[in-house]
Amino acid sequence: MRNLDEILHQAALPDAVTDDDLDDLQQEVVRDVTAVLMLGARPAPEGQLPTPLDRAEAELQELSSSFLRSDTAAQHLSRLADEPVDADGALYFGCLLNLVQERDGALWWWQFAAGAGNATAAHCLYLLHLRHGELRDASHWAHQAFILGAQIQLTPRPCCHQLDTHTKALREAVDRLKVDEVDGAPLHHPDQHLADRVEELADAC
Structure with missing residues (x-):
């Protein structure tokens, strides 16, 4: 396996980048990887x-919250409830499951969406694996998101003091869904009732 020095040396970087810039970049990469492996699991x-x-x-x-609050969330979830092969609906449903910490369910639906060519789902998978320090998987999905052309733009929101109530309502809505077991993990399925309520559930602030 090539070491970091070889990778940086072979990278097609602009001529304007100096040796000092490369040294700084190498140190930043090492710091980030060390933080993920040793400290990242803690706040x-x-x-x-x-x-x-x-x-x-x-x-x-x-990102998950922004998709749940979007004007098209109900439409996509409704479509997925009718046809559980809708990639865009799978992205939205994965976001909803992520907000209630259903990691396995979010992972499954995002993998389905990304496999169908959804770049944003691939980006979500990159963040999910990075969050858990799974660097090899994070790198894979970051590459897939790049290939698929992911373009993510987020507008930070002010702090919402009703977040706990909002999450509780989402949790209750998810708990009433049909659940199958796939490879020992619970797999939730959206329904029309959830699609009809998603705007209400997303109205946290």
């Missing part, structure tokens, strides 16, 4: 900058 200490895992978690939560 950043108060008053310190967040670790890569913290940043991945924050982006994934905001």
